[in-house]
Amino acid sequence: MRSVFVTVGSTVFHKLVAAAVKPEVQEALQRAGFTHMVIQHGMDGDRVLRGQLQQQSAEDYRLRIRSFDYSASIREEMAAADLIISHAGSGTILEALNLRKPLVVVVNDMLMDNHQQELADELQKSGYVASCLPSDLADAIQNMKQPLKAFATERTTALNDVLREEAGL
Secondary structure, X not given: OOEEEEEOOOOOOHHHHHHHOOHHHHHHHHHOOOOEEEEEOOOOHHHHHXXXXXXXXXXXXXXXXXXXXXXXXXXXXXXXXXXXXXXXXHHHHHHHHHOOOXXXXXXXOOOOOOHHHHHHHHHHHOOXXXXXXXXXXXXXXXXXXXXXXXXXXXXXXXHXXXXXXXXXX
């Protein structure tokens, strides 16, 4: 069993929730050998998830899907996953990188001050993550370079310092 964990963190990011279950994303994940998906959908995300799934036929459900709104800690879900698809929040990114999990960072392009795009672009350019917008998630999964560069957790790096400061850790 290979699993994917999708997280919106503490934000509202309905586009990511909907994108994760679209047929083309499910197909890309299935082709990559994934069988299960866990979605942390946040506030009102269950409505978005149900709505998206109702628009699709039964054969579009390629992975077994389980979802929940929030949890005090998503670290266990992240640690159990073989791939993490995450919003571009610095805390979640840092957690995934420290767990040394393959990570697709999905940028919320609806934010006014889009610092997420800058962070995601820099991490992708450095080879740590794959980055995309919700509409490009299937392509990002298909084109993901394996393996991604391992994040140095043993020593302090400039990137680690910036992420820790941004996340308030």
